[in-house]
Amino acid sequence: MMGTIRDINMSAANAPTAPLPSGQGIAADLIAVLVAVTESEPLVLTIQDERALPSGPFELAHRSLQSGLRAWVERQTRLPLGYVEQLYTFADRDRGGAEQQVISISYLGLTREQRAAGEFVATWRSWYVYFPWEDHRVGAPAMIETVILPRLRAWAEALPASSLRHDRWQRAAITFGFDGRAWNEELVLQRYELLYEAGLIAEAERNGPLSPARSLAANDSSPSMGRAMILDHRRILATGIARLRAKIKYHPVVFELMPETFTLLQLQRCVEALAGRLVHKQNFRRLIEQQELVEETGETSQDTGGRPAKLFRFRREVFTERAIVGTKLPISRA
Amino acid sequence: MMGTIRDINMSAANAPTAPLPSGQGIAADLIAVLVAVTESEPLVLTIQDERALPSGPFELAHRSLQSGLRAWVERQTRLPLGYVEQLYTFADRDRGGAEQQVISISYLGLTREQRAAGEFVATWRSWYVYFPWEDHRVGAPAMIETVILPRLRAWAEALPASSLRHDRWQRAAITFGFDGRAWNEELVLQRYELLYEAGLIAEAERNGPLSPARSLAANDSSPSMGRAMILDHRRILATGIARLRAKIKYHPVVFELMPETFTLLQLQRCVEALAGRLVHKQNFRRLIEQQELVEETGETSQDTGGRPAKLFRFRREVFTERAIVGTKLPISRA
DNA sequence: TGCGTAATGCTCATATGGAGTATAAGACTA
DNA sequence: TAGTCTTATACTCCATATGAGCATTACGCA
Structure with missing residues (x-):
């Protein structure tokens, strides 16, 4: 489905061309949508005056694309990537130079830290600047x-x-x-x-x-x-945001964005930052607790502004305890 | 997440390598999981003695990967592709020859027809032969x-x-x-x-x-x-089946596999073939009808073996009427 | 001591999903 | 022609999930 609209519009520019002479190749790029959340703001890592997503050539040193991206990001930014997921691969002809075709493979990555370190200048920016x-x-x-x-x-x-x-x-x-x-x-x-x-x-x-x-x-x-980006990086960012907004509803990825311990309100603010809308506090707590996604640390946080809140941590065991997926069809459980 | 397990296991074979000298490139392949359902059997199109999925080089004649795959499949098989969706892109080093790296971009395609036509010998096979x-x-x-x-x-x-x-x-x-x-x-x-x-x-x-x-x-x-396949085609097929089984629960893609008109039981059998399990008939009908996914044609089918069934057709308008997605978070609708 | 701000506990109405019962309408057969 | 088999189709019931609101508790601070 993705890209259909654009495809239709560009069909005017669709001229028949011979396949590449074999022997010559295609270049492959990795493009990363790296997300962190700080103080209720969803942040994305950008370069080039905040007009581009970090990207780099796919190097064959890696045994897979996934590990290639992970290694590359961690070397460039010194950020530990908690969660990595492939987004989409595209090769629209109107991108980049005409002489060589570039295939772009985009990834979504979640991280806790957001200090700007590493080999190049990168900036964390709220994604609402772009949308x-x-x-x-x-x-x-x-x-x-x-x-x-x-x-x-x-x-x-x-x-x-x-x-x-x-x-x-x-x-x-x-x-x-x-x-x-x-x-x-x-x-x-x-x-x-x-x-x-x-x-x-x-x-x-x-x-x-x-x-x-x-x-x-x-x-x-x-x-x-909204702020523009180079090439179709903004479209890739939109893809990443959409994927993340959908994902948090049936897979506990939010916790990859949280510190080790947190209050339920902090967790809620994080979800709200990603979803771009508010949720009902009591129901949110009920949902989190009945799914046993978290456990109390025994400590409380005083700097809430009101009554102290219990601190929780994510129960990583849920991944081994059960398979986390959704269901909508009337499938018999007998 | 996908491929993580395999990644870990192969880490022993992970030796540092220099990036490709620029100028040389990478080859890109398209691999298709083409699905049809006939008489309650989920079929997948195979080649090479039923041991491979149809695949071919990505040609630059196309304005996008999606259209590239569509054109290529329709030329090779003469099948009209109703729905096409990208599955996953991978470039594991242990695939294919060592001299040139191949990036494989896999797609899921749904079609109604299943006559074996086209330029090469292809066979439709129940996917349960492989799983x-x-x-x-x-x-x-x-x-x-x-x-x-x-x-x-x-x-x-x-x-x-x-x-x-x-x-x-x-x-x-x-x-x-x-x-x-x-x-x-x-x-x-x-x-x-x-x-x-x-x-x-x-x-x-x-x-x-x-x-x-x-x-x-x-x-x-x-x-x-189960029957083996070349390279990791069976893994790609597994990816396609998993994606399709998940997708039919929140997006009306089943209809791409149905003939123009059908009875509700035929539709149910199709879903069951894909899901690999039975559904409760009455609830299935309730779900389909309350979502107004279908409309009566006015005619009935006699060859049901019992009471004649009303014939229905898919209401394509649903795509323009509403956005079809799911929700699980307690999001306020006010 | 009173107020502001949150945390936390509880209730309630409604929607949704799984499962069962009952009836209708054809074909087929004794 | 009545009985039977098979499938279609219409309802009912119930447990649970979900959205929304009320009430109470507990801290900092003026």
Whole structure:
């Protein structure tokens, strides 16, 4: 599913080409979305004036891609990677130079620490700098109403056929929760793709006009539409955020972002930072405790501002105790 | 997470190597897991005497990997691909020849038709031929009790330390549902990896001994352990099955495998074929209907063997009507 | 001592999912 | 033609999960 929209739009640039003469090869890059959470802010590691994700060539020294990325990140940043997961591999022709094709393999990595160390200059940045419309913790950001909604409406209205206008607007309404629909925090990538298609994202301009409809839309990517990145790094970041937001709901990966011991509120704030929305405190505690994901350390934290909170630690045994997955079909357990 | 187990085992073979001299490149392959379902059997397209998944070099003629795979499959097999999804990219060093590194990008594709046509000889085969322990539709296969259980127990007992023995056995118990645990049909890959590690899979022998513990285990991969495949194609197939079994629970992809019109029982049998277990008929219908995934055609099918069944068709509108995802966190809807 | 801020305990209504009962409508057969 | 087999289809029941709110407790601080 991913990339479908972009594919369609770029089909104009699709000319038949001969396969590569064998003997010549393709270059492979690793691109990392490294995430940490500090003081209720979800951070992503960036380089190049905060306009790029860390990346590097895939070296054959490694026995697998996964270990290649891990070694490379830990050498460059001195960060211990708690959790690593492959995101997506792409090789769109419009990326990079024309002479050699580059395959990019992107990874999501979670870490506890976030001191900027290592061989190159890297900066931790809140990912909401790149996606200001994604943070709904204090309500929907005003810019959705004032900036995004009118432009997407104009973009939809720019179509000739009524049914197509309707489809476009419905897509916008679903992804952004217009017309009284609920906000769905997992649709990070879909929202980015939609804005890209509508010409509201700075990166879209660099790749030339997408379609005639584009020029009809409000075709300026204002600074309020988030910080731009090189190539399609922002799309990769969107993929990582979407994956992480989905993952925390059925797999205990949040704990890879937490210190050794923590209060339940700290844990909650971490989840909220990632999800970009608030959760019901009592129900959150109930969920965590009934799943026996944590155990008390016996100590309490005084610096809560109110009543002292018990400190907990993650029960790593859960990984060996049970397989953690979800279910939705009416499958008989007999 | 994926591949972690294998990674650990092969760390003995991990020698530091210089990065490739720039200028030379890497070869990229596409590998396809193509699935169809006919008469309650989940089929996968195979080549080379049913011992390989269809694969081919990634050609630069395509604007993206996705379209590259689609074009290539449709040209080779003349099958219309309804749904395509990237599975995983890997580049383990022990695959293929040593002279050139190959990156393999695997895809899952769903199709309705299954006539063997196209430029090369391909065969549709039930995927349970490769994973006989995965079909629980008529109860757990006897070979789990008679073959797998005793060998995994021996494999666990072969360890010196009691705690390690316990860990191994617990892993086996979780993935295969021993000791009164429930069977989890999504753990296809975990089960394959476990059997591989325990030396019960023919493919493991080709890659040399994994660890000293291996020789202590019942180290013969009997024919009852399923048909072997070249390289790690069987692992890729396991990945595809696992992904599909998980996906059908929250995304309406089953319909890509169904004919235009179908009865609810046909749909149920298709789901059961994929999941490898039975579902409660009445609840299945309730679920399908309350989600408004299908609409009546007005006609009925007589060849049910009993009371004629209404024919339904998939409501493609659901894709534009709503975003289809799941939720598990206590997220406020206010 | 009173207030602000959290932690923590408990209740309640509703939604969801697993499982069973009952009835309907065809084909087939004695 | 009645009886039987098979499948479709309509409901009911119950346990549990989930969303939401109320009440109480416990600390720092003015």
